[in-house]
Amino acid sequence: MLKLEAKLNPKLFQAxxxxxxxxxxxxxxxxxxxxxxxNVVALCADLTASVKMDDFKKEFPNRFVExxxxxxxxxxxxxxxxxxxxIPFIASxxxxxxxxxxxxxxxxxxxxxxxxxxxxxxxxxxxxxxxxTHQAIEDIAITRVLPRMTVLVPCDSVxxxxxxxxxxxxxxxxxxxxxREKTPIMTTKETPFEIGKAEIFRExxxxxIIACGQLVYTALxxxxxxxxxxxxxxxxxxxxxxPMDETTILRLAEQTGxxxxxxxxxxxxxxxxxxxxxxxxxxxxxxxFVGVRDRFGESGxxxxxxxxxxxxxxxxxxxxxxxxxxxx
Amino acid sequence: xxxxxxxxxxxxxGVACQIRQDIVExxxxxxxxxxxxxLGMTDVFTIxxxxxxxxxxxxxxxxxxxxxxxxxxxHICPVQYAAMARAGYFPVDELKTLRKFGSRLQGHPHRxxxxxxxxxxxxxxxxxSQAAGMAYGFKSDxxxxxxxxxxxxxxxxxxxxxxxxxxxxxNKLDNLTAIIDRNNIQIDGFxxxxxxxxxxxxxxxxxxWHVLEIDGNNLRDVHDAIxxxxxxxxxxxxxxxHTIPGKGVDFMEFDFTWHGKPPNxxxxxxxxxxxxxxxxxxxxxxx
Numbered sequence: 381m382l383k384l385e386a387k388l389n390p391k392l393f394q395a396x397x398x399x400x401x402x403x404x405x406x407x408x409x410x411x412x413x414x415x416x417x418x419n420v421v422a423l424c425a426d427l428t429a430s431v432k433m434d435d436f437k438k439e440f441p442n443r444f445v446e447x448x449x450x451x452x453x454x455x456x457x458x459x460x461x462x463x464x465x466x467i468p469f470i471a472s473x474x475x476x477x478x479x480x481x482x483x484x485x486x487x488x489x490x491x492x493x494x495x496x497x498x499x500x501x502x503x504x505x506x507x508x509x510x511x512x513t514h515q516a517i518e519d520i521a522i523t524r525v526l527p528r529m530t531v532l533v534p535c536d537s538v539x540x541x542x543x544x545x546x547x548x549x550x551x552x553x554x555x556x557x558x559x560r561e562k563t564p565i566m567t568t569k570e571t572p573f574e575i576g577k578a579e580i581f582r583e584x585x586x587x588x589i590i591a592c593g594q595l596v597y598t599a600l601x602x603x604x605x606x607x608x609x610x611x612x613x614x615x616x617x618x619x620x621x622x623p624m625d626e627t628t629i630l631r632l633a634e635q636t637g638x639x640x641x642x643x644x645x646x647x648x649x650x651x652x653x654x655x656x657x658x659x660x661x662x663x664x665x666x667x668x669f670v671g672v673r674d675r676f677g678e679s680g681x682x683x684x685x686x687x688x689x690x691x692x693x694x695x696x697x698x699x700x701x702x703x704x705x706x707x708x
Numbered sequence: 709x710x711x712x713x714x715x716x717x718x719x720x721x722g723v724a725c726q727i728r729q730d731i732v733e734x735x736x737x738x739x740x741x742x743x744x745x746x747l748g749m750t751d752v753f754t755i756x757x758x759x760x761x762x763x764x765x766x767x768x769x770x771x772x773x774x775x776x777x778x779x780x781x782x783h784i785c786p787v788q789y790a791a792m793a794r795a796g797y798f799p800v801d802e803l804k805t806l807r808k809f810g811s812r813l814q815g816h817p818h819r820x821x822x823x824x825x826x827x828x829x830x831x832x833x834x835x836x837s838q839a840a841g842m843a844y845g846f847k848s849d850x851x852x853x854x855x856x857x858x859x860x861x862x863x864x865x866x867x868x869x870x871x872x873x874x875x876x877x878x879n880k881l882d883n884l885t886a887i888i889d890r891n892n893i894q895i896d897g898f899x900x901x902x903x904x905x906x907x908x909x910x911x912x913x914x915x916x917w918h919v920l921e922i923d924g925n926n927l928r929d930v931h932d933a934i935x936x937x938x939x940x941x942x943x944x945x946x947x948x949x950h951t952i953p954g955k956g957v958d959f960m961e962f963d964f965t966w967h968g969k970p971p972n973x974x975x976x977x978x979x980x981x982x983x984x985x986x987x988x989x990x991x992x993x994x995x
Binding site for chain 2: 442445447448450452453455456457458459460461462463464465466468483484487488491492493
């Protein structure tokens with residue numbers, strides 16, 4: 381059953397649950413971070429409104445820097461600003477930053493231990509009609525492999541706001557993954573959020589579904605379906621991919637004996653892989669992975685694509701049934 | 709600023725000769741590394757670390773008011789290490805640890821290892837962007853710090869350099885000076901064969917920069933150009949420093965095959981003898 385301490389949206393499973401793009405929360409969080417700390421500056425690569433930096437630009441015109449379509453320059457430029465005391469947030473589509481500028485992110489941000497925060501919007505196949513070129517489904521893998529990098533995947537716009545404010549307060553490079561389309565707002569202002577601490581949204585004894593991003597909601601819906609089959613699932617909002625909350629994950633793997641991971645990302649190298657690394661070392665249990673299976677996306681509506689690429693409610697339900705059968 | 713006096717010049721020539729010997733000795737000891745660039749840029753580094761061109765304090769490398777020296781082409785770090793050691797940033801003895809296990813003198817410089825290194829570099833093309841970020845930060849805070857970025861000419865093949873050039877020009881970063889080591893060589897050959905850069909001066913001017921062209925192996929020229937750059941308002945300044953790769957060691961000069969290799973024992977002995985005797989003009993104590 382749902383965990384009360386998570387203080388989720390009371391309209392969680394109602395048809396009229398509020399929806400908002402996750403990137404909107406980033407926009408609000410950035411303004412809040414800017415108010416809290418005058419060193420926060422925002423750099424954008426010709427996508428200001430699209431990645432929701434427009435409010436910050438309006439509020440702090442002298443602290444907003446237009447970089448043009450120069451993602452590589454933007455990462456290094458931000459490292460330079462951080463070296464003289466600024467806290468730069470750089471934003472573009474995830475495919476271009478940290479996609480195109482990965483080496484600059486590695487050398488100038490991570491190897492330098494630079495206090496730069498990357499916001500990568502339009503991640504996942506749910507970008508929709510723009511098609512595969514703009515659908516970043518590798519970004520978790522390429523950021524989590526970098527020493528010193530903090531990697532966050534907020535599950536909705538409310539959490540994205542908290543994550544943005546929190547990253548401004550930690551030292552060192554961080555990546556926040558954002559999505560374009562409207563998704564259900566499952567959390568509330570009161571839902572706990574702490575970098576490095578996975579949140580349990582639902583408790584069940586049979587399986588632990590560890591999800592991130594908007595697939596946390598898909599997992600919650602899948603858990604309701606599974607009740608019909610007598611399966612009780614624990615749902616974990618694993619928003620911090622790095623440093624991952626090993627304690628919580630191990631405890632729940634031990635309690636349930638079966639783990640399904642769900643992410644809008646390639647299975648290879650993603651959040652599920654990181655969970656597998658933890659379990660394999662400490663407490664191996666049967667695992668299933670919901671995510672993209674070594675393919676590129678395509679144009680379509682977000683829900684059509686999530687289903688086609690195996691990240692719908694049905695896919696999580698099937699993965700759970702498979703793993704529960706394996707467990708027995 | 710005052711022009712260099714004859715006596716200052718004489719002293720600086722001695723320093724430059726010492727740094728060149730250090731470079732050869734370091735490379736001999738390391739058995740790997742780059743020869744041509746460091747020797748060619750020795751005169752520029754001599755001005756940067758042994759005159760008032762750069763505000764700095766070797767005993768307090770994190771001094772807030774310091775100017776920033778950004779080495780974008782990290783592979784020529786032996787010259788920076790030697791200049792820093794001779795300027796008092798760290799013991800000269802440590803130079804022989806270059807590229808060795810546990811050394812602060814990494815094969816390509818690492819900011820966190822060695823105080824005084826402003827950024828870790830090696831992968832080419834990103835130094836000018838970082839320097840621009842620092843310059844922008846200083847300007848927006850009303851601070852007077854200057855930022856000097858050193859780049860190789862082969863490095864100008866990188867697209868990111870031109871992104872940074874465009875952005876710095878747009879933002880009129882008059883506290884930013886880029887010094888290009890125009891030695892005409894890169895790993896695969898002469899720059900104009902690998903990927904032509906000319907007309908280089910006009911390219912930077914078209915991007916909104918003020919460009920000075922100098923003899924990068926003439927200490928007076930280098931010194932005056934850095935101060936002239938400070939006098940230019942409203943634009944970042946690019947100093948194209950024409951240098952001789954391998955300068956000071958006859959058999960290395962102008963030869964691109966010396967870009968990325970160290971001398972062997974015999975070559976090293978010959979190189980040191982030449983440097984210590986000013987090309988056979990004087991007797992060396994070590995002969």
